[in-house]
Amino acid sequence: MSRRLDPAVQLLGPCLLVVAAGLLAGSVSRSVEIDVLSAIVSVAIVVSIYVFIGNSGVLSFGQISFVAVGAFAAGVMTIPLESKQGVLPDLFPLLRDHSIGNLPSLGVAAAVGGTYALLVGMPLMRLSGLAAGIATFAVLEVTHNVLREWTKIGPGATTLSLVPETTGPLQATLGALFVIVVAFAYQRSRLGRMLRATREDGAAAEGVGINIHRQRLWAFVLSGALAGLSGGLFVHLLGSITADQVYLEITFITLAMLVVGGTGSLLGAVVGALAVSGLDSFLGRAEEGAGVGPLTLDLPQGSRLIILGVLMAAMLILRPAGITGGREFSLRRPSRGDTKGVGQ
Amino acid sequence: MTPVVAALDVQTLVDAIGQGAVYALMAVGIGLVFGVLRLVNFAYGQLIMAGAYALAFASAGGWPVWAGIALCYVVVVALSLVMELLVFRPLRTQSPAVMLVTTFAIAFILQAAALVIDVRDGTIGQAATSIASLNRAVTIGGADVRKITIVAIVVTLVTLGVLALVLGRTSIGLHMRAAAADFATARMLGVRANVVIGSAVLISGVLAATVAWILTVQQPFVQPDFALKETIVVLVGVVVGGIDRLWTATLGGFTIGFASGIINGALPTDKTVFLPSVLFAFVIVVLLLRPQGLFVRGRSSVVDRV
Numbered sequence: 001m002s003r004r005l006d007p008a009v010q011l012l013g014p015c016l017l018v019v020a021a022g023l024l025a026g027s028v029s030r031s032v033e034i035d036v037l038s039a040i041v042s043v044a045i046v047v048s049i050y051v052f053i054g055n056s057g058v059l060s061f062g063q064i065s066f067v068a069v070g071a072f073a074a075g076v077m078t079i080p081l082e083s084k085q086g087v088l089p090d091l092f093p094l095l096r097d098h099s100i101g102n103l104p105s106l107g108v109a110a111a112v113g114g115t116y117a118l119l120v121g122m123p124l125m126r127l128s129g130l131a132a133g134i135a136t137f138a139v140l141e142v143t144h145n146v147l148r149e150w151t152k153i154g155p156g157a158t159t160l161s162l163v164p165e166t167t168g169p170l171q172a173t174l175g176a177l178f179v180i181v182v183a184f185a186y187q188r189s190r191l192g193r194m195l196r197a198t199r200e201d202g203a204a205a206e207g208v209g210i211n212i213h214r215q216r217l218w219a220f221v222l223s224g225a226l227a228g229l230s231g232g233l234f235v236h237l238l239g240s241i242t243a244d245q246v247y248l249e250i251t252f253i254t255l256a257m258l259v260v261g262g263t264g265s266l267l268g269a270v271v272g273a274l275a276v277s278g279l280d281s282f283l284g285r286a287e288e289g290a291g292v293g294p295l296t297l298d299l300p301q302g303s304r305l306i307i308l309g310v311l312m313a314a315m316l317i318l319r320p321a322g323i324t325g326g327r328e329f330s331l332r333r334p335s336r337g338d339t340k341g342v343g344q
Numbered sequence: 345m346t347p348v349v350a351a352l353d354v355q356t357l358v359d360a361i362g363q364g365a366v367y368a369l370m371a372v373g374i375g376l377v378f379g380v381l382r383l384v385n386f387a388y389g390q391l392i393m394a395g396a397y398a399l400a401f402a403s404a405g406g407w408p409v410w411a412g413i414a415l416c417y418v419v420v421v422a423l424s425l426v427m428e429l430l431v432f433r434p435l436r437t438q439s440p441a442v443m444l445v446t447t448f449a450i451a452f453i454l455q456a457a458a459l460v461i462d463v464r465d466g467t468i469g470q471a472a473t474s475i476a477s478l479n480r481a482v483t484i485g486g487a488d489v490r491k492i493t494i495v496a497i498v499v500t501l502v503t504l505g506v507l508a509l510v511l512g513r514t515s516i517g518l519h520m521r522a523a524a525a526d527f528a529t530a531r532m533l534g535v536r537a538n539v540v541i542g543s544a545v546l547i548s549g550v551l552a553a554t555v556a557w558i559l560t561v562q563q564p565f566v567q568p569d570f571a572l573k574e575t576i577v578v579l580v581g582v583v584v585g586g587i588d589r590l591w592t593a594t595l596g597g598f599t600i601g602f603a604s605g606i607i608n609g610a611l612p613t614d615k616t617v618f619l620p621s622v623l624f625a626f627v628i629v630v631l632l633l634r635p636q637g638l639f640v641r642g643r644s645s646v647v648d649r650v
Contacts, residue, residue, distance in 0.1 A: 058441075059441040059444065059445065061448075123628070123632050124628065124632075126632065127631060127632070127635070129439065129440055129441055130382075130384060130440040130441060130444060131631050131635055132441075133384075133440075133441055133444045133445075134384070134579070134583050134627070134631065135627070135628050135631045135632075138580070138624035138625070138627045138628050138631075139624075139628070141576070141620055141621075141624040142620070142621045142624045142625055145617075145618065145620040145621045145624075146618070146621055149617040149618060252448065252449070252452050255445060255448070256449065259445065300460045300463065300464070301459065301460065301463050302456040302457070302458075302459030302460040302463065302568075303456065303460050304456070305452050305453070305455070305456035305459075306453050306456045306457055306460065308452075309449045309450070309452040309453035309456065310453060312445075312446075312449040313431065313446050313449040313450060313453065316435070316438075316442060316445060316446045316449070317431065317434045317435060317446070318434075320438065320442060
């Protein structure tokens with residue numbers, strides 16, 4: 001096969017995985033369908049996180065903030081007008097008196113996520129390493145605190161409910177595919193390559209005239225917009241959401257997905273999200289005592305997070321480059337090279 | 345007098361100092377390990393939580409007070425050393441960011457493990473009441489001060505004093521300070537890495553156990569997220585104070601504990617809902633403007649910037 005086809009093959013691999021999951025979702029029982037759909041939405045979330053962490057090599061605990069604002073924006077804006085004034089009476093008039101459809105709400109979610117990322121990123125992208133980790137964690141804390149307490153922009157500490165459940169197999173699959181294609185286009189673009197150069201060697205990249213701060217900010221904003229969009233998909237899948245659902249636990253799980261799959265490649269993000277989601281649903285069922293297929297496991301409540309945590313820690317200690325080892329999908333024999341993990 | 349100022353009486357002040365003292369102990373525990381390993385331990389709060397569960401277990405079994413406290417120290421120190429052996433040691437050569445993510449995972453493992461152990465009796469949470477009598481108040485100079493506040497302040501002062509002696513006057517203390525300043529050079533001069541790191545982890549475990557029994561007096565109901573909020577706030581204080589040096593980290597921990605004690609004591613609850621946002625926004629500003637920390641003079645080597 002010609003080398004010119006390599007990029008197409010690289011993009012095809014992750015896309016086929018998502019399409020296969022989407023087809024699976026359409027052909028299984030309702031309870032399994034929810035699990036498959038949330039796995040596909042996880043792909044969208046993890047790929048959007050990967051756009052920043054994977055390409056820049058800078059750690060961020062804050063990307064779930066953009067999922068959160070996207071989910072809340074899309075959720076608040078799509079609650080039908082006739083019930084909105086009843087359930088969310090304290091909203092700003094602009095939010096309270098208008099509602100929009102499903103597709104515009106996804107656009108709004110992406111715009112809100114991207115704008116928020118731009119505001120946060122402008123100062124924060126000067127930091128890297130440990131300082132970046134702690135500062136982005138602070139962003140997550142601020143976002144959670146504001147979403148939980150400010151009833152003028154959302155439900156506050158209560159549940160945001162009555163959101164139309166429009167994320168079916170088609171919307172989930174198309175949404176995830178969109179995020180994957182944008183992420184792939186970005187990482188092969190001039191901007192993406194410049195950022196990946198700063199990941200490999202900051203000093204050398206600056207030496208050839210790359211502005212590290214600007215390149216990281218581009219990726220952060222793109223990642224924020226895609227995360228916002230994923231948040232929109234997420235809230236339309238669940239039909240309701242609380243501020244606590246987009247806080248520490250999902251940050252942990254999505255980071256585990258990225259680390260397990262491999263932070264260095266798009267394929268890693270997709271494989272990690274699907275594999276860990278599958279394991280997570282299986283363990284979740286086992287915790288409830290339900291058998292899955294021929295296996296019947298009865299795990300105590302909480303063991304799901306132990307197993308995911310051990311998997312994540314073991315991966316970081318034994319194989320920091322993840323399952324895919326930082327490689328993209330290819331039909332050739334894998335070659336050595338691009339195998340960087342986060343922050344290395 | 346406005347009500348805000350009137351509420352700020354001696355009792356609030358003493359309570360705030362007590363809270364600052366406990367936070368300072370946690371800051372020392374986090375700062376010591378950071379000094380030798382460049383590792384921010386997200387799982388520090390879960391060590392304290394484990395100690396609190398040990399106390400709850402002891403008080404459920406009707407153990408004498410000294411045995412419960414001994415169990416608390418044994419459990420926390422053992423857990424710290426296991427963590428160092430299984431997690432910190434293989435990760436020693438990795439970047440601080442990788443270590444941070446890993447301790448994040450460890451924190452989740454320990455918290456989930458506590459949940460698994462905890463829900464076997466059908467309820468979440470256990471009571472640790474063996475030393476709850478320390479929660480009673482004594483009247484000093486017209487103010488009601490709970491005994492535990494005095495105990496916390498005294499224990500902190502003694503601990504910090506002993507630690508200063510160990511770090512300043514013993515050879516292991518000298519080794520630890522050398523390792524914190526420049527690990528590679530220290531090793532070349534004969535400082536043994538495993539001994540130094542082991543001692544730092546051990547001391548930090550002892551501190552976590554101490555914090556565990558002090559906190560259970562104030563919050564006798566032990567749940568899997570015990571000390572989680574406190575740890576996050578202390579991490580903030582440590583970073584704001586200056587994580588690169590032990591004393592600035594400790595001062596940062598004390599300051600944030602004292603300040604939140606004053607604010608929580610002086611303002612009504614509905615006025616403090618956005619306090620975490622203000623706190624964390626402050627962290628971001630400090631990281632941007634003074635990444636070496638508020639109380640540090642000169643530049644720091646720890647925070648690499650673009």
